[in-house]
Amino acid sequence: xxxxxLSRRTGVSVATxxxxxxxxxxxxxxxxxxxQASYEEAHxxxxxxxxxxxxxxGLSVAAVREVVAAVDDPEQPLHTMLGAAADNVVPRYxxxxxxxxxxxxxxxxxxxxxxxxxxxxxxxxxPAREALAVAVAALENVGHGGFTEAVxxxxxxxxxxxxxxxxxxxxxxxxxxxxxxxxxxxxxxGDAVFAALRRLAHIEASRRVFGIER
Amino acid sequence: xxxxxLSRRTGVSVATxxxxxxxxxxxxxxxxxxxQASYEEAHxxxxxxxxxxxxxxGLSVAAVREVVAAVDDPEQPLHTMLGAAADNVVPRYxxxxxxxxxxxxxxxxxxxxxxxxxxxxxxxxxPAREALAVAVAALENVGHGGFTEAVxxxxxxxxxxxxxxxxxxxxxxxxxxxxxxxxxxxxxxGDAVFAALRRLAHIEASRRVFGIER
Numbered sequence: 001x002x003x004x005x006l007s008r009r010t011g012v013s014v015a016t017x018x019x020x021x022x023x024x025x026x027x028x029x030x031x032x033x034x035x036q037a038s039y040e041e042a043h044x045x046x047x048x049x050x051x052x053x054x055x056x057x058g059l060s061v062a063a064v065r066e067v068v069a070a071v072d073d074p075e076q077p078l079h080t081m082l083g084a085a086a087d088n089v090v091p092r093y094x095x096x097x098x099x100x101x102x103x104x105x106x107x108x109x110x111x112x113x114x115x116x117x118x119x120x121x122x123x124x125x126x127p128a129r130e131a132l133a134v135a136v137a138a139l140e141n142v143g144h145g146g147f148t149e150a151v152x153x154x155x156x157x158x159x160x161x162x163x164x165x166x167x168x169x170x171x172x173x174x175x176x177x178x179x180x181x182x183x184x185x186x187x188x189x190g191d192a193v194f195a196a197l198r199r200l201a202h203i204e205a206s207r208r209v210f211g212i213e214r
Numbered sequence: 215x216x217x218x219x220l221s222r223r224t225g226v227s228v229a230t231x232x233x234x235x236x237x238x239x240x241x242x243x244x245x246x247x248x249x250q251a252s253y254e255e256a257h258x259x260x261x262x263x264x265x266x267x268x269x270x271x272g273l274s275v276a277a278v279r280e281v282v283a284a285v286d287d288p289e290q291p292l293h294t295m296l297g298a299a300a301d302n303v304v305p306r307y308x309x310x311x312x313x314x315x316x317x318x319x320x321x322x323x324x325x326x327x328x329x330x331x332x333x334x335x336x337x338x339x340x341p342a343r344e345a346l347a348v349a350v351a352a353l354e355n356v357g358h359g360g361f362t363e364a365v366x367x368x369x370x371x372x373x374x375x376x377x378x379x380x381x382x383x384x385x386x387x388x389x390x391x392x393x394x395x396x397x398x399x400x401x402x403x404g405d406a407v408f409a410a411l412r413r414l415a416h417i418e419a420s421r422r423v424f425g426i427e428r
Contacts, residue, residue, distance in 0.1 A: 011315075045357060052352040058272065086416060101225075120418040128413030135406035138266040143259060144399050147383055151404070154379040155411055158372035163415030165368040167423045169361055185358050187416075190365070191409050192349035197369050198405070199342030201377030202300060204334040209381045 003029065006039045010047045017047070025050050025064055049181060056192050067184055086183055087127050107136035110148065118156055166190060217243065220253045224261045231261070238279055239264050263395060270406050281398055300397055301341050321350035324362065332370055380404060 007014045020026040026046055029037030046068070053059045053067065111133045115122060122129060136148050170182050221228045234240040240260055243251030260282070267273045267281065325347045329336060336343060350362050384396045 048356045052356045056349055056352040083417075086413060115414065118418075120414055121421060122414055122417045126414070126417060128410045128417075132407060132410035132414065135270055135403050135410060138270040139399065139403050139407075142262045142266045142395075142399055142403075144396060144403075147396070147400060147403075148407075150383045151376070151379045152407075155376055155404075155408055156415070158375045159408060159411035159415040160419075162365070162369055162372045162412055163419040165365045166412075166416060167419040169364045170420075171423055181356075182358060182361070185353065185356055186361060187413070189349050189353050189356075189358075189361075190369075191405075191412070193346060193353075193362075193366075194369055194373060194408065194412070195405050196342045196346035196349060197373035198376055198380075198408070199300060199401070200329065200334055200336055200340070200346065201370070201373040202380060202401075203297075203336045203340060203342075204332075205374075205377040205381040206384075207335060209385055 001039050003037065003039065006043055006047070009044050010051070012047055012051060020047070020050060023061055023065060025061065025068055049185070052185065053188055056189055059188065071181065071184070086187055101137060101141070103137040103140040104133060107133040107140065110136055110152075114152060114156065117153075118160075162190075162194065215253050217251065217253065220257055220261070223258050224265070226261055226265060234261070234264060237275055239275065239282055263399070266399065267402055270403055273402065285395065285398070300401055315351060315355070317351040317354040318347060321347040321354065324350055324366075328366060328370060331367075332374075376404070376408065 001009075003014055003017060006012075007017060012020075017026065021028050026043060029039040029043065032038045050064055050068070053064050054061070059067070108129075111129055115129075136152075139145055139147050166186050170179065170186060215223075217228050217231060220226075221231060226234075231240065235242050240257065243253040243257065246252050264278055264282070267278050268275070273281070322343075325343055329343075350366075353359055353361050380400050384393065384400060
């Protein structure tokens with residue numbers, strides 16, 4: 001199909017499609033003349049994946065580029081590739097404030113203790129470990145260190161349950177591109193789904209705890 | 215304290231502090247001379263809250279401005295104020311792609327059915343309802359509508375559990391400013407904590423399901 005049809009099918013403007021090709025997010029179409037290229041179904045699917053990561057997942061163009069590079073690299077073994085895809089969709093935080101901070105040092109210990117307590121194995125440099133430590137340190141820095149203590153194990157229980165159904169879903173998608181795609185989609189969109197559900201559950205829990213009728 | 219000490223205490227540069235004052239995120243200090251202002255402990259705490267929302271929560275300056283406006287408005291009744299604070303930290307998505315789309319229409323029904331099934335009451339215009347529908351529609355648009363079916367109820371169970379401990383924590387913080395603050399902090403940083411835990415639980419679940427030893 002021509003670029004105009006690709007644009008209509010995906011709702012992404014021609015200028016944006018050309019930008020994604022220049023930025024290496026989307027493979028170029030096959031040139032059929034010096035000024036015209038032809039696109040396939042794979043472009044439609046890839047474009048929708050890109051837009052979902054940007055619009056719903058809030059990923060930057062640079063982060064999307066890293067994720068699609070992992071999807072497109074046939075050299076990596078399966079589990080390494082899955083880990084790379086998952087790691088790339090974990091935001092890398094700068095830390096709250098510019099000082100390195102005792103709170104972050106303490107938060108890293110909190111995370112290590114939690115992992116040991118739950119029996120979760122993870123490599124020391126998994127970005128999610130530092131992401132968790134930064135969030136826990138930020139809670140401490142805004143005077144809500146008590147929140148971590150109050151909720152961390154209940155959150156971990158809930159995360160275990162969610163991760164189990166996530167991985168069961170991923171395990172059903174066997175084709176290589178689809179497997180990575182389902183990790184990315186499940187991670188990014190799964191966060192959005194869970195965050196929205198948590199808000200809706202808050203309304204309900206708040207109604208029950210505070211007795212507020214709407 | 216002077217602005218230099220406020221900067222040292224919070225790790226936020228003097229230029230950034232002045233920017234936050236100009237943008238209405240932080241109240242101006244008390245002028246002690248035409249060129250000098252004095253700041254209080256409340257400024258330290260507010261600055262840390264602002265940085266946590268921006269650095270960890272990923273909120274825009276405009277979104278932070280709306281949240282602190284809700285915190286600072288003494289006119290609103292408590293439960294309205296809490297709802298406003300919570301609604302303001304729900305991202306408002308544009309939707310995946312530029313077409314309105316059948317997927318979004320169907321996803322709104324999926325959300326309505328879920329809420330009825332769980333017995334969760336929420337007002338029709340709660341931003342979280344639309345946020346959930348947009349995420350569900352995005353899953354459908356990238357060819358993973360099956361993910362929604364496979365995981366939605368397990369996610370809702372987990373969200374109920376998390377929301378219960380969240381609201382119990384909030385209920386303990388009785389001062390007005392602290393109550394709103396704890397909703398904002400718990401919502402924004404709680405998302406970051408849960409997302410990181412979900413990644414760590416993925417590593418563990420993947421190890422068990424795929425038998426990958428690290």
